[in-house]
Amino acid sequence: MHHLRKLSGCYYDQCHAVVGPFSWVSRDPSLRATVSPCPHCGEIFMKPQxxxxHQALTHAVSxxxxxxxxxNIVEIIFHSSWLKKHAQPPVCRIDKVLKIHNTSKTTAKFEDYRETIKTKANKLPKMYPRCIADGNELLRIIRDGFAPDSLGRITTTASSGRADETVRRMSxxxxxxxxxxxxxxAGRVKKSCEHDCQEECDSVVSSRSSVGACSNxxxxxxxxxxxxxxxxFVVIYSG
Known part of the structure; x- marks a missing residue:
């Protein structure tokens, strides 16, 4: 009988941990630094991985x-570059705006890369003051995902209008x-890249010509x- 009571007490503690996770964490201070609560739903995980x-599968976007x-801010940014934004009907109509919830690992990689750029720029502080400040961070639009081209480069644009030009031809x-x-x-930016210059720059400005309404x-x-x-953010639109 005494043995059964010991078992029931053991199972009680385990069930209580599932039903009320925050209570057992608060009772054991050593666990507070090791557990990882989800900021979106409160579920507790013992490993950051x-x-x-969990976040990637359950809370990727909202x-x-x-x-x-x-x-509202994203819509202003999105519409600001369209030359025909006052046209009737509008050139484009935003259907949805989804906020991306990046994992801590993804954000850490981004910040680590920023520090790498700042370290490189410190060797030539007068030439790269913006890189030393924040890595030369910009707000950009991506239309084709993260697939690199034949030279290992990912294409970004400064405006949604320019990004839409290629997509519009295919839809x-x-x-x-x-x-x-x-x-x-962006890091250290070069104006052109006729050959591989990854040792000298971190990104390249391409002036490929375009005939679209926003090409200039x-x-x-x-x-x-x-x-x-x-x-x-993901902007889903039509037009």
Whole structure:
């Protein structure tokens, strides 16, 4: 009988840990520094890797409503580069804005890359003052995902209008399309790249000509390292 009581007490503690995770964490101070609670749903994980997997599968994105300040800012950024933004009907219509919840591992890689750029720039502080300050961070648009080209470069644009030009040629009017709004560590930028210059620069400005309505507004920035890009929002639109 005494043996059964010991077993029941053991199972009680385990069940209590599942039902009320925060209570057993608070009773054992040694666990507070090791557990990883999900900031979105409160579920407790014993390993940071498990939390990252959970967030990637369950909380990868969330839709922003019309009343959300972040959505309003993204919409302003998205529409600002369209030359025909006052046209009737509008050139494009935003259907949804999704906020991307990056894992701690992804964010850490992004910040580590920033520190790498700042370290490189410190060797020539007068030439790269912006890199020393924040790694030369920019807000960019990605239309084709993170697949690199034949030279290992990822294409980003400064405006949604420029990014849409290529997509529009491959889709029908009214069809839903999507773009990523990202933070990008541009680092040391070169104006052209006729040969491999990754040792001398971190990204390259390409002035490839375009005949679209927004082609005169900006140039393409080609980034070498995927860790330089932190996706923040997905804009789903039609037009």
């Amino acid at each position: 498990s939390l990252d997997t 839709e922003l409503g019309p009343e959300d300040t972040s959505r 029908s009017y009214g069809e839903l399309r999507a773009m990523l709004v990202c933070r990008v560590i 507004l900006d140039e393409l920035l080609l980034v070498f390292n995927p860790s330089a890009i932190l996706p923040c």
